[in-house]
Amino acid sequence: MKINNSPWIDQLRKDRPLKKLSKDESTDVAIIGGGIAGISTAFFILKHTTKKIILIEKSKLAYGATGHNAGQVVSYFEKPFHVMAEEFGVQLAGEAQKSIELSWEFLEEMYTEAGLTLNFSRFTGYDGFSTFEQVEESLKNNLARREAGLLIHQIDIAKESEFSTEMLSKYDGLYTLKEKKEILLCLETEDASFIAMLSEPKGVMNSALFTEEVSEYLLKIYPERFTIYEHTLISKVVLKEDHVLLAGPANAVITAEKVILCTNGFENIEILNQGGLAIDTRFHHNVNGVVARMTGYLEKKNKSPTAISYYVDAPEGFADMDQAYFYLTRRPFEHESDEKHNLICVGGPQHAIADREEYLFEFDYPEVVQKEVDDFVKTVYDPEPNTKIDYKFTWHGLMGYTPNGVRLIGEEPLNPVLLYNLGCNGVGILPSIYGGSRIARIIAGEKLAPSIFDPKSVSK
Numbered sequence: 001m002k003i004n005n006s007p008w009i010d011q012l013r014k015d016r017p018l019k020k021l022s023k024d025e026s027t028d029v030a031i032i033g034g035g036i037a038g039i040s041t042a043f044f045i046l047k048h049t050t051k052k053i054i055l056i057e058k059s060k061l062a063y064g065a066t067g068h069n070a071g072q073v074v075s076y077f078e079k080p081f082h083v084m085a086e087e088f089g090v091q092l093a094g095e096a097q098k099s100i101e102l103s104w105e106f107l108e109e110m111y112t113e114a115g116l117t118l119n120f121s122r123f124t125g126y127d128g129f130s131t132f133e134q135v136e137e138s139l140k141n142n143l144a145r146r147e148a149g150l151l152i153h154q155i156d157i158a159k160e161s162e163f164s165t166e167m168l169s170k171y172d173g174l175y176t177l178k179e180k181k182e183i184l185l186c187l188e189t190e191d192a193s194f195i196a197m198l199s200e201p202k203g204v205m206n207s208a209l210f211t212e213e214v215s216e217y218l219l220k221i222y223p224e225r226f227t228i229y230e231h232t233l234i235s236k237v238v239l240k241e242d243h244v245l246l247a248g249p250a251n252a253v254i255t256a257e258k259v260i261l262c263t264n265g266f267e268n269i270e271i272l273n274q275g276g277l278a279i280d281t282r283f284h285h286n287v288n289g290v291v292a293r294m295t296g297y298l299e300k301k302n303k304s305p306t307a308i309s310y311y312v313d314a315p316e317g318f319a320d321m322d323q324a325y326f327y328l329t330r331r332p333f334e335h336e337s338d339e340k341h342n343l344i345c346v347g348g349p350q351h352a353i354a355d356r357e358e359y360l361f362e363f364d365y366p367e368v369v370q371k372e373v374d375d376f377v378k379t380v381y382d383p384e385p386n387t388k389i390d391y392k393f394t395w396h397g398l399m400g401y402t403p404n405g406v407r408l409i410g411e412e413p414l415n416p417v418l419l420y421n422l423g424c425n426g427v428g429i430l431p432s433i434y435g436g437s438r439i440a441r442i443i444a445g446e447k448l449a450p451s452i453f454d455p456k457s458v459s460k
Contacts, residue, residue, distance in 0.1 A: 003364065003365070003394075004068070004365070004394075004395050004396055005393050005394055005395055006067050006068050006208075006393065006395040006397075007206075007296050007333070007343055007345070007392075007393045007395075008062070008066075008067045008068070008069070008071065008206045008207065008208035008209065009062075009063060009067045009068075009208060009395075010393070011206055011208070011209050011334065012062065012067070012208055012209060012212055013212065016212070018060065018230045018231065019227070019228065019229055019230065020229060020230065020231045020232055020249070021056070021229040021232040021248045021249060021252050021254070022250065022252060023252055024252055024253050024254070024255070025054060025227075025252070025253075025254045025255070026254070026255040026256070027052045027053060027054040027227075027254065027255075027256045027257075028051040028052045028053065028256065028257050028258070029045060029051050029052070029053045029054075029256060029257065029258045029259075029260065029443065030053075030054050030055075030056065030244065030246055030254050030256035030258070030259045030260070031053060031054070031055045031056065031259075031260045031262055032056050032234055032237075032246075032259065032260070032261050032262060032263060032267075032269070033055075033056075033057065033064075033261065033262035033263040033422075034055055034056070034057025034059075034060070034061040034062065034063075034064075034211070034215075034228065034230065035061075035062055035064050035065060035066035035067075035211060035262065035263075035432070036062070036066045036207050036210065036211050036428070036429060036432045036433065037066075037262035037263075037421045037422065037428070037432035037435060037436065038055055038057070038260075038262035038421075039055070039061070039211045039214050039215050039218070039436075040106075040110065040214075040421075040432055040433045040435070040436030040437070041260055041262050041421050041435065041436035041439050041440070042055055042215075042218060042226065042436075043110055043114075043214060043218060043436060044106075044436045044437045044439070044440035045436075045439070045440045045443050045444075046218060046221075046222050046225060046226060047113075047440070048440050048441070048444055049440065049443055049444050050225075051225070051443060052224075052225045052226075053225060053226050053227070054227045054228075054229065054254060054256070055215075055226070055227070055228045055229070056228075056229050056232050056234055056246070056248070056254070057228070057229070057230045057231075057232065058231070058232065058233040058234070058267075059230070059231065060230050060231070061211055061212055061215055061228070061230060062207070062208035062209075062211040062212055063208075064263075064264065064397070064398070065264050065397045065398060065399060065400075065424055065428065066207050066208050066211055066428075067207075067208035067397075068292075068294075068395050068396065068397025068398075069207060069292075069294070069397060069428070069429075070294050070327055070328075070329050070345040070346075070347045071204045071205060071206060071207065071329045071331060071345055072202065072203075072204060072307045072327060072329050072427075072429075073107070073122075073202065073203035073204065073205060073307075073429045073430060074125070074200070074201075074202050074203075074307070074427055074429075074430065075100050075101045075103065075104060075200075075201060075430050076097075076100070076200070076427065077096075077097070077100070077405065077406065077425070077427065078405065078425055078426035078427050079404075079405035079406070079425070080137055080140070080141055081093065081097060081141040081144050081145060082137075082140040082141050082143065082144040084096070084097075084144075084405075084406070084452070085144040085147070085148065087404070088452045090144065090147050090148045091148070092450070092451065092452050093144070093148060093452065094145075094148030094149060094150055095451065096406070096451060096452045096453065097145075097148065097150060098150065099434055099438075099451075100430050100431060100434055101150075102434075103430040103431070103433050103434040103437075104122075104201070104203075104430070106433045106434060106436075106437050107120075107429075107430065107433055110210075110214055110433065111210075113217075114213060114214050114217035114218075115217065116210065116213050116214070116217075117213075118205065118206060118209045118210060118213060118334070119205065119206070119331060119332050119334055120203065120204075120205040120210075121203055121204050121205070121304075121305035121331060122201065122202075122203040123201075123202060123203070123304070123305060123306060123307075124199050124200070124201065124202070125199070125200060125201070125202030125306060125307040125308060125309075126186050126187055126197050126198065126199055126200075126306075126308045126309070127197060127198040127200075127308070127309045127310075127311065127325075128183075128187040128189070128194040128196075128197050128308065128309065128310045128311060129194065129195065129196040129197065129198070129311050130193045130194050130195060130311055130312060131311075132163055132167060134196075134311045135155070135157060135163075135195075135196045136167075136171075138153065138155055138198050139155060139168075139171040139174055139175060141153070142155060142171070142174040142175075143170075143171065143174060146174070152174060153198050153199065153200050154176070154198065154199040154200075155174065155175040155176070155196065155197070155198050155199075156175070156176050156177070156178040156182075156183055156196060156197050156199070157175050157176070157177055157178070157195065157196040158177075158178065158179070158180035158183055158195045158196060159177045159178065159179060159180070160179075160180045160195070161180075161195040161196065175196075180192070180195065183195075183196065183197050186199075187308060187310070188306070188308065188381060189310070189380050189381060189383075190383055191379065191380050191383075194310070202306075202307040203307070204305050204306075204307055204329045204330070204331040205331070205429075206334075207429050215228060229248075232248055232249060233248070233249060234246050234247065234248055234254075234269060235247050235248075235268075235269065235270065236269070236270045236271075236272065237259055237269055237270070237271045237272070237418070238272045238274060239259075239271065239272065239273045239274060239279075239412075239415045239417050239418055240274055240417070241274075241415075241417075242257070242417065243255060243256065243257055243417060244256050244257075244258065244259045244417050244418065246259060257417065258417055258418075258419060258443065259417065259418055259419070260418075260419045260420070260421060260439060261418070261419070261420050261421070261422050262421045262422060262432075262435075262436075263400070263422050264287070264289075264398060264399060264400035264422065264423070264424050265287030265400035265402065265408070265422045265423050266287055266289050266398060266400045271418070273414060273415050273418075279412065279414050279415070279418075287400040287401065287402055287403075287422075287423060288352060288400070288401045288403075289352065289353045289398055289399070289400060289401075290350055290351070290352050290353070290398075290399045290400075290401055290426075291350055291351055291352075291353060291396055291397070291398055291399075292347055292350040292396060292397055292399055293347065293348075293349050293350060293365065293366075293369050293373075293394075293395075293396045294345055294346065294347035294393075294394075294395055294396065294397075295345070295346050295347070295365075295370065295373045295374075295391050295393065295394050295395075296343055296344060296345045296346070296391065296392060296393035296394075296395075297343075297344050297389050297390055297391045297392055297393075298333060298341040298342065298343060298344070298390075298392055299341060299342050299344055299382075300341065300342070301332060301333075301340040301341050301342045302342075303330060303342060304330075305329075305330055305331045305332070305342075306328075306329070306330045307327070307328070307329045307330075308327070308328050309325050309326070309327045309328075310325055310326045310327075310328070310376070310380055310381075311324070311325040312324055312325060312326060312376075312380075324348070325348060326346060326347070326348035326373075326376045326380070327346070327347050327348060328344065328345065328346050328381060329344075329345045330342050330343070330344050330345075331343055344377075344381075345393075346373050346376065346377060346381075347373075348372070348373070348376070349369045349372055349373070353398075365394040365395070365396065370391065370394065373391075374389065374391075377389060399424040399425070399426060399428070400422065400423050400424050400425075401423070401424070401425050401426070402423040402425060404452075405425050406423070406425065406452050406453060407421070407422070407423045407425060407431045407432075407435055407453055408420040408421070408422050408423050408453065408455040409421050409434075409435040409438050409439065409451075409453035409454075409455070410438070410439075410442065410448075410451070410453060410454045410455050411442065411455070412455060413455065413456060419439055419442065419443075420455050421435035421436060421438075421439050422435075435453070438451075438453065
């Protein structure tokens, strides 16, 4: 079967010069992880402080989860908001949600200041629902959003649905009724099983190319304060009371005042805390790995960019997920000079893995997953009879899920020389960027109010 072939990696510069750590170095801040979280953290620290930064990546910039997604930019948590409100309280959950929604501005800030030219589109995207349980989950979220002082999402329910007045009575004012044909038109499907939809801000972009271009901007603007080392594996992090030592290849050591883990939380890095109580060596096992699988193909460029999620009955590939859905993005495919196409990316099938050793970048793309995606495309998104689609790209990526489903952003409670901006939790672009801005405020010495992002559970 086809190998792990991401369209985002395909667009990166093949001739970009790389630098590998070969001797001892010292810096103010060391960032481990060269994806969108690492480069966003570097961007905001460099902008708002005078600190010197070394960013270390074990492979190449953006070749991890940042280069293996569907290109979707969203401002929600994969964990339902009403569940977050119950777990953390309405106020803290609401403040966290506002932070992620405001991160659209941080993304625009990075894009504008770096003078980026890569395609980035924002629009209203949709989630399509086929059962009352799916609809009610969104209605509960709206109820909690209203209580938290957030704008409620537009939820449209088909007039033709069989929902009773009693089923919807406690959600008055949180939805509207609409003709099913209008809902199907927005969802771009003829599948009549979809009976409701949610509308919300979404976007699409190549987060790998974004990361690469922002890194080039930072190297140009801060040549004396910013260094990137790639193909540099950090095997051990030794935390002292007021500094940290990072063990790199060929016995090279980086000494820093602070170290920030900007990874998916699924790395084999040994953390030794010599500045206080032992940090739980099982920390990385507290982040569960989920392998997401995606497929991409080209179609004539006659439609605008979009991002749509389709909640469906779960086929075999969704066995590990509580709520199954296919997600689709459509955006211009810049990697062409003579023709103009849209790139259609489809994902959904995924599975959990027990430890990092079970995931290999070179894993083949299973035939059964390809069939599930193909069946979805042909029956839901593009129901043209007897058509054969040429799937140009098939890829998968490893996502890290924290125990509470919320990104870890902040200082390690047992030793503040270690900080975190990690945990994809299914939707990583805006949370990664927000994490970078929050970490920069901490590095600058600002005392922040308690947040659900605080890594309190790291030492448990």
